[in-house]
Amino acid sequence: MNKLDSALLNLLLKDGRMSYADMARELDISRAHARDRVQQLVDSGVIEQFTAVVNPARLGKVISTFVDLKVAPWALEEIAEELAECQEVINLYIMSDLRSLHIHTLTDSQESFDSFARRHLLGREAIISVNCTNLLARVKHGEGGAKL
Template structure:
């Protein structure tokens, strides 16, 4: 990747719908060159997808909870797949100790999160420990913002 690719990525992160003509004007290159470079970034896997960044609160999803689970190693993959399929789960990571899941959920109320926890987390023998914390305020977003 060169400086042009980095500059194109910065523009796409800011506005994934930016036209090739606007990219070309800002970077002082031709529209065709901008299009070709973006296409190469897509084909090489640097750009995985173009997506919208949604404000969860505008959809009523005001409870952002982070859940750390310790899971029996034999159940880690199965548990990860099951939880990943839940609409409340927006991000899920298997951690390096190979027995922990880090999960980010979005719900419209504390009661909705409670229902999710009761249905999927509590009373399961493969779950060794649960730690939940609610987001108070967001200080810094990753580039491109939160994905929903």
């Protein structure tokens, strides 16, 4: 990856719908060259997908909860796969200690989160501990994704 690729990625991170013509003008290259470089980034797997960033509050999802689970190592992948299928779970990570899951959920109410927790987290032998914290305020948000 070179400087041009990084510049193209930064433009796409700001606006994934930016036209090749706008990219070309911004970077002083031809539209065809911009298109070819973006396609190479897709083909090489650097760009995995183009997507929309949705405001969850506009969809009624106003409770943002971060959940840290300690899980028996023998059940880690099974529980991670199960939770990944839940509509409330928007991000799920297996952590480096190989017994922790870090989960971000979005729900429309505390009652909805409580129902999710009771169905999927509480009273399970393989889940050793549960720590939940709700988001109070977003101070810095990776708008447009990571900068390269």
